[in-house]
Amino acid sequence: MSPAHETPDLYGAFPRLGPEETALLAAYGTRHPTLPGEVLIREGERWPAFYVVLDGTVAVIEASGHEERVRAVHGPGRFLGGLGLLTGQAEDLRAVACDPGVVLSVPVADLRGVVDEHPGIGDVILRAYLIRRGVLAELESGLRILGSRHAPGSRRLREFAARNRLPHKWIDLEDDKEARQLLDHLGFTPADVPVVILHGEKVLRAPGDAEVARAGGIPAPLAREMVGDLVVVGAGPAGLATALYAASEGLSTVVVDAVATGGQAAACARTKNHLGFPAGISGGELAERAADQAREAGAEFTVPARAVSLNRRERYYVVGLEDGRSVNAHTVVVATGVRYRTLEVPGAAEFQGAGLHYAATLTEAKLCLRAPVVVVGGGNDAGQAAIYLARRAARVRLLVPSADLGRSMSRYLADELRRDPGVRILLNTEVRELVGDAGGELRAVVAQDTRTGERREIEAVAVFVLIGAEPQTRWLSGEVALDEQGFVLTGPDVARLPASGTAARGEPWHERGRPFLLETSLMGVFAAGDVRAGSVKRISSAAGEGCVAVHLIDEHLKTTGHPPA
Secondary structure (H helix, E strand, O other), X not given: OOHHHOOOOOOOOOOOOOHHHHHHHHOOOEEEEEOOOOEEEOOOOOOOEEEEEEEOOEEEEEEEOOEEEEEEEEOOOOEOOOHHHHHOOOOOOEEEEOOOEEEEEEEHHHHHHHHHHOHHHHHHHHHHHHHHHHHHHHHOOOEEEEEOOOOHHHHHHHHHHHHOOOOEEEEEOOOOHHHHHHHHHXXXXXXXXXXXXXXXXXXXXXXXXXXXXXXXXXXXXXXOOEEEEEEEEOOOHHHHHHHHHHHHOOOOEEEEOOOOOOHHHXXXXXXOOOOOOOOXXXXXXXXXHHHHHHHHHOOEEEOOOOEEEEEEEOOEEEXXXXXXXXXXXXXXXXXXXXXXXXXXXXXXXOOEOOOEEOOOOHHHHHHHOOOEEEEXXXXXXXXXXXXXXXXXXXXXXXXXXXXXXXXXXXXXXXXXXXXXXXXXXEOOEEEEEEXXXXXXXXXXXXXXXXXXXXXXXXXXXXXXXXOOOEEOOHHHOOOOOEOOOOOEOOHHHHXXXXXXXXXXXXXXXXXXXXXXXXXOOEOOEEEOHHHEOOOOOOHXXXXXXXXXXXHHHHHHXXXXXXXXX
């Protein structure tokens, strides 16, 4: 096999290490001669070292059943691996030497010290790994998920893979008759679907999120009962910022999230008003960077792990998890964020996940290439989704409930939308019904002008709903004070409550005299980000609240006499 001649160089234009950077790395590693066909990493293994190619070439190969495809060929100055090398995930691909050569081998455990001492090297590595993850997603490498777009289990699994940025290929059994017949012949039943195929070999039948996470190489959640200074519930911008600053200050910090790091922000196609990114950055990439920073600072992540309860046990708060485990800590930060409100119109239930979506990531965008789509909403998320989809869809119709596009949208984004030829904005317009064709596929949206009452059909193969927000606080019911919409009350809002009504159980703040700015009705329990009543629903402000929360936690630990663990 001559891999170098079988595929275009997918990574050729992407960041690589120069001679000076390679020389700096050489002080931390060893030179390793390679022979043709030598395997440096196999599917399912974790990277033992960070490899830089000094001489010769190394092919990156994906195996699918009995077929093998070369995804890239790395020559001198290029380095192997992806984000999984930094996060401890197992590799989906194989790296094989094509010819006699030499690689520089730097132990993964030593890589953090290298990038701390030489930040420029870290920047090159991170940029390259993020780009590679995007390339693999475009190529639909990695997991194979077979399921029905009409089945809740299949939709859940696809969302989980997308939110965790696991490269995957979706095979819809409604469209792929051969795949459906194959499962029938092999004895698979409806109870076995969705089916996940990993590395072209391992097969999972109707797996849960945690099983797919482990199979996909996401590090397993900590098995021990975790005790520390702080547990952060939710890994969106507020939770990630809290984890980063808390761990940096020496607080033992554990982060739990029901689905993935990034929260709702990870579904943002691109934001252009985030400090430090004048050209914009996707929510997924921002989340990847923040999570890596927090891990490097010492924060521990356990994902997926859904919080279902909050209680007090002696000196600790206990966050109960869905799988029966618990996390104990002196303090808690609630950063569970919000979810978009569902569309309540005829046809919505029928097309859930099969034309009706509540996110506009690459996964959903692939389903509507060169086809007409509708985006519903008047906020920043809806505007960003419309611009992102306009690059792929035949045309985009943005249905805005209000009469003013700038009412709940940043001015720069509203101006960009008005200039975009691929987007048509319909103000004072709401969805009244989703309409399918004879084959059961989404065909159109029935929309109504709320001023005139006029109704019209708008052709669409997909509808992206990004309206309103519902706080994820059911697990807190009866434990901390919430407002009428379910958002967590903090600081001055809590101070105005009668002492007897601050919380059902626990240690109310009034025993200390007053609540801190972001403190809830329980002393030592804080809230940050979109889940907090009165918060500014922006990524930057959520991250800022996470930073402020850490300062308040430090003050709380000092006043209560609980030294950091």
